[in-house]
Amino acid sequence: MGHGTKLEETEGPKDVIVINRRSFFGVLLGIGSAGMGALLAVPVLRYVLYPLYAKSKQSGWSVVATADELSNLSQPVLKTVDFKQLDGWREVDSSQSVYVTKGADGQLKVLSAICPHLGCSVSWQKGQEQFVCPCHGGHFAKDGDHLAGPPPRGMDSLPHKVQDGNLMVHFEYFRSNVPNKEVLS
Numbered sequence: 046m047g048h049g050t051k052l053e054e055t056e057g058p059k060d061v062i063v064i065n066r067r068s069f070f071g072v073l074l075g076i077g078s079a080g081m082g083a084l085l086a087v088p089v090l091r092y093v094l095y096p097l098y099a100k101s102k103q104s105g106w107s108v109v110a111t112a113d114e115l116s117n118l119s120q121p122v123l124k125t126v127d128f129k130q131l132d133g134w135r136e137v138d139s140s141q142s143v144y145v146t147k148g149a150d151g152q153l154k155v156l157s158a159i160c161p162h163l164g165c166s167v168s169w170q171k172g173q174e175q176f177v178c179p180c181h182g183g184h185f186a187k188d189g190d191h192l193a194g195p196p197p198r199g200m201d202s203l204p205h206k207v208q209d210g211n212l213m214v215h216f217e218y219f220r221s222n223v224p225n226k227e228v229l230s
C-alpha cells in the first residue's frame with residue numbers, strides 16, 4: 046500500500062510533464078500551421094478579390110476631334126469618346142460624353158459631362174450660356190466652374206493633348222459629391 050502510494054507520487058509529476066511537452070509542441074505546431082496558412086492565403090485572397098476592390102480603369106488616349114474642327118470654337122461642343130475599360134478581368138468597350146470648351150486663358154479644355162454631384166449628364170444651355178444639370182439644378186460656367194446648386198465642385202476637366210492633328214483625351218472617372226477631384230480610374 047505504502048509502495049503503491051510512492052509510485053503514484055513519483056509517476057504523477059512525470060505524466061504531467063509529458064503531457065505539458067506534448068501540448069506545448071502541439072500548440073507550436075498549430076501556431077506554425079496557422080501562420081503558414083495565413084501567409085499562403087494572402088496572395089490567393091488578393092488574387093481572388095482583386096476584381097472586387099480594384100477600381101475599373103482605362104488607359105490610353107481617345108480621339109475627340111480634329112484640331113482644325115475646334116480651331117474656331119466659340120461655344121462648348123459635345124463629343125463622344127470611345128475607350129477600352131478594364132473592369133476586373135474583363136476589357137469592355139465604353140463611351141462617354143465630353144464637352145470641349147475654352148478656359149479663361151483661351152486654351153482648350155475637355156470637360157466630363159458627368160455631373161460631379163451624383164453623376165447625371167450635364168448639358169450646355171446656349172440661351173443661358175451655362176452648363177445645367179437637370180437632376181438637382183447644378184449650374185456651371187462655360188469653363189466648367191461651379192456657379193450654383195448642390196454640386197460640391199466644378200465640372201471635371203480631363204487630361205488632353207493634340208497629337209497628329211487630333212485632340213486626344215484621357216477619359217477618367219471621378220468620385221462624386223466630394224469637393225476635390227479624386228480619380229477613380
Ligand code: FES
Nearest residue numbers: 160162163178183
Ligand atoms: S446630379 Fe447634377 S446636380 Fe445633382
